[in-house]
Amino acid sequence: MGVLLDECADRGVLSVVHLDRPFDIAPDAGTTHDVPALARLVQTAAGWLAAAGARRGDRVAIVKDNHWDYDLLACAAVRIGAVPAKLSGTLPPEPLAVLLGRLAPAVLVTTADVLARGHAVGVDLAAACRVTVTLDGEHPGATHVGEFRDAAAPPPVRPRADDPLVIMHTSGTTGLPKLVAHSTRTIIGALARVEAGRIPVIGVQRSDTVTTVSAYAHGRTFCWTASVVCLAPRKIVVLTDADPDGADPVLRAHPPTVVEGLPASYVRLQPLTTRLDNPFRDVRLFVSTYDAVHPPTVRGYLAASARRRPLWMQGWGQSETGPITFRFLGRKSASWRNAGHPMPLRTRLRVVDPATLRPVPRGRPGVVQVRTPARCLGYVGEDERFAGKCADAWWNTGDFGVLTRTGSVRLLDREVDTVPGMSCLAVEDAVEDRLGSVVECVVLGRPGAPPLPVVVAADGTLDPAAWSAAVADLPPMAEPLVLAREDVPRTGTGKVRRTALLAALTGNTAPAGSGRWT
Incomplete structure (x- = not known):
């Protein structure tokens, strides 16, 4: 490097x-x-x-x-x-x-x-x-x-x-x-070298204009740097801020064909997809990493592309492992919460019981473990914490999910956020899919109390009747709270700091799950 x-x-x-x-x-x-x-x-x-x-x-x-x-x-x-x-x-x-x-x-x-x-x-x-x-x-x-x-x-x-x-x-x-x-x-050897190959359809081509809007302090961009420069696209466009008005002139001057962004950045830039001079009209591939992207966002970008078959590549991984699974979404894709299959020939997955750490049959929920040559060397200053997440060559992701019969993984929640009888992520997907006025929904698990839904609405308001109709068939929850986007605490990658948000709203910092593998 x-x-x-x-x-x-x-x-x-x-x-x-x-x-x-x-x-x-x-x-x-x-x-x-x-x-x-x-x-x-x-x-x-x-x-x-x-x-x-x-x-x-x-x-x-x-x-x-x-x-x-x-x-x-x-x-x-x-x-x-x-x-x-x-x-x-x-x-x-x-x-x-x-x-x-x-x-x-x-x-x-x-x-x-x-x-x-x-x-x-x-x-x-x-x-x-x-x-x-x-x-x-x-x-x-x-x-x-x-x-x-x-x-x-x-x-x-x-x-x-x-x-x-x-x-x-x-x-x-x-x-x-x-x-x-x-x-x-x-x-580099286990991640960037693979990504630097000219993979048909999804690989970066010399004719591409590759745009990224990311958090450059994090590990993904170091790996991305190693691969994208070697692949030598015609243009590389770097956005440091996902403010739509600031990004719009840059994107219109250099219309991308490949876009990689943080999920939170895609949400913030989404208003550009409906503008007359839509800058995403020539995109053939959207790539998202770091966190889940909800269906309305994906559909909005795929609809904005004038390409015949644009693709959305969604990766699931961690800083400790790099990408673990990937999947492709098109305009007619279903089963959104499925995180896809592990990387062929080099990554293996299993799901274990959180109490015994023994593998469970496919179709049963548990904590997801991964075996990959890309696993990091350790945590600086926290050797014991790192060792507690290792089981021989297996790494405990701390994510709760199900391994399907076909070998793909369906994510439910972070173990620390797990609520018995429901998937907070699935509920968030459903709410955002059903209520166009909801820009973001976050469901917070609470020990001994109903889960608390927090929504960011486009106009700052939420129609109670529309909410009741949207959640009628979902697991019971407390009444929703409506917040402005800037009032939701976030990490540098735009993820919601759920523990901090729960503490700010209720004074309670106790996690819904055990938090054993955070």
């Missing part, structure tokens, strides 16, 4: 990258870059990190605003033999300080704004770091990156296959995120 862009430039890769705003590491370089320019940015950043004192085996923490230069900085750290740790700038200062304490990085690359937010609540985010480098401005105790502008990059170092290559954190829907360490063998 440290020389990925150099090698692609030497091979004559002609992809052009278009950004919705300039890189934070190159604010004066504009929004259009070719591959040689990206390679020079990585080399330059490698010089900064070396001048700041990062050496082979050291950890380099990256905390900043959302942008693809998270991955360019990660490549720069890998280039000098260091181990990058990508931490979301959306994390509050207190949990961010805990994660930095576990990492004890030699260098922290951040912004003065991030440090100031910590200072405002009495948290010194630089305390656990040897050197702190700011990208945007001066801050006491930190060195502005301008001090290293003329530093030359040292010769590249090739990491060993099984040594830590990169660290990223989980979404943190149920509490403090976990720090996940991957090696070259797990994230």
Whole structure:
């Protein structure tokens, strides 16, 4: 990864990258870059990190605003033999300080704004770091990156296959995120190398315009970077914000043929699908990762494409494992909650009883376990927690589901959110499918009380009669609460922090399930 862009430039890769705003590491370089320019940015950043004192085996923490230069900085750290740790700038200062304490990085690359937010609540985010480098401005105790502008990059170092290559954190829907360490063998050899193949229909082609709108602090984009540059599409379009009005001119200037996005980003961008100059008219493939996407959203995008048979590829996986299963949805697809089949020839699934951890017959619900060569090396600073989710070569996903007769998995809920006699995810699907005014539905399980539905409505209101009719055949629930989107606590990837939401609404933090494998 440290020389990925150099090698692609030497091979004559002609992809052009278009950004919705300039890189934070190159604010004066504009929004259009070719591959040689990206390679020079990585080399330059490698010089900064070396001048700041990062050496082979050291950890380099990256905390900043959302942008693809998270991955360019990660490549720069890998280039000098260091181990990058990508931490979301959306994390509050207190949990961010805990994660930095576990990492004890030699260098922290951040912004003065991030440090100031910590200072405002009495948290010194630089305390656990040897050197702190700011990208945007001066801050006491930190060195502005301008001090290293003329530093030359040292010769590249090739990491060993099984040594830590990169660290990223989980979404943190149920509490403090976990720090996940991957090696070259797990994230590049077992994941990116497969994705970089020219797979018929679903593979990226040289004629494609590939658009991504993601959370670049997370692990998916590191793997995506490794594959998409090698596949050399005509254009790569990077969106850092899913605000429809901001994204619209970029998408219209560069209409995508392949789109990959966070489920929450698809929801936010969906109003664009009904505009006269619909920017998704030429999309042949939509890709979603991280979390479930509800049926109305999928149907809206597939209908927006003017292609004869557009596809939606939905992946289910975790930071610890990468993609576990995948499935394809078309305009006439059914059985939405089915997460698809495991990756052929390399991933196996089983469902176990949550009490005994013994496999259950197909068709019976239980906790899903996976066996994959892409499983991470461990959790930084939480060895015991990691060991508790391992059973020989099997990894406990913490998801509750059913293995069907055909070998696909039907997801029900996270085990921590499990409500006896119902699937919260299935109820959410049904509500959003039946009530067009509901942009988002979240069903919160509560011990000893009916599940609490929370809805985000397009106009901020919910018709009681329409609600009663929509849920008449669903399991009993409490009366719904209507919230504005901005009042729903979320992770950096847009997932709802269900535990935090339940606590804010009821004062109760007790999970519906055991929470044993969070």
